[in-house]
Amino acid sequence: MSDRRTEILRAATRVIARRGVRGLRVGELAAEAGVSTSLIYYHFSDRAGLLRRTLDFISDRADHYTAEPDPAPRTEDPRADLEQVLLLELQDTVEVRENSIAWGELRATAVFEPDLREDLARTTHTWVHDVAELLARADPGGTAPAHAAAAERLTALVEGLSVRWHSGSLPVEHARLLLRGAIGAELDRHDPAGRGAPAAAAGAGSGVGFGRS
Template identity: 50%
Template sequence: MTSRREAILRAAAAAIAERGVRGLRVGDVAQVAGVSPGLLYYYFKDRDGLLAAALTFINDRSRRYRKAAGDSGAPREQLIGQLLAELEETPEMVENSMAWNELRASAVYEQPLREPLTRTSRQWTHEIADAIRVAQAVGDVSSAVDALQVGLIITALTEGLAARWLGGELAAEVARAHLRGAVETLLPTSG
């Protein structure tokens, strides 16, 4: 990714988290990124292209955080660490969660967001399902668990708890405790 393109995507993610999709102005994103609006249109064609690319950027950034958080321990604990990373109170994770939730909510009204949201959600679900299968292969999770079905449930639950945390309904530590408890229940050990 070129530095200008990345600067635009960082500015777009921040703008979405701060002002929402409806408040996103291409000119404002270009100004924050330090580029001309023409360059922004060169990279992304239009506002919908920018939103789709921002969603992919947010998803990729979240994937890096999850990977770093799940680098140690047994596969089951790595998976739990990856999921709990989604509810961390670091500025970038808060921004990611706010932007992700905003993009998901906006897809109800903005049809062009639906395909990229479906694609990135599917990627995340499959990543979690793959992590479940790894845990199953070493006996950390029961082989009776349907990895894809539980992956979908866990990612949806993570998003819902993140929305409640960001909305002030739950403290981050409470949301993490609920997520851990749910994952423990959904992913019984083999023994």
């Protein structure tokens, strides 16, 4: 855990959060990690390999991220738990910002590198799944497909708000407000005519899949 190799991965995450995946210079990473450039090639075959491992590392961390608060805030106020988990991503602290930016980079990079997609889709899927469970707790009346769809919407929204935040189009506090509003819209929906109903909207499958471009 505290070996040199992992330290390099940690440093790589930091550098990526600062410069972006494609802005990462092996030399700069070496400096950041306080090791020699060659050590990086010793541990990882080449830049591409390093990147692959780092992105694994990032999505792993993103997993635990969501998984961590599981034992703590459950069963009291389900809606508050839900807000808690989602708003976690819109927190202006070094750690969250780093992770969030790195995750965004992972997303953006995957658009041009098909290799990353599978991992990414898997991590996304578990995140959506976790949120869907929280939704089910907060809204026991709804159907499972409806919860799945709402979870996909809310998590996608979090990602959308995050980039806007990090790209300077939206202050964090406002993003938080908007997200809370969205949770409200999803939970307080009692559509009278059944138009665009969640059950219908979720008919096509269980959620995350692999699309053809």
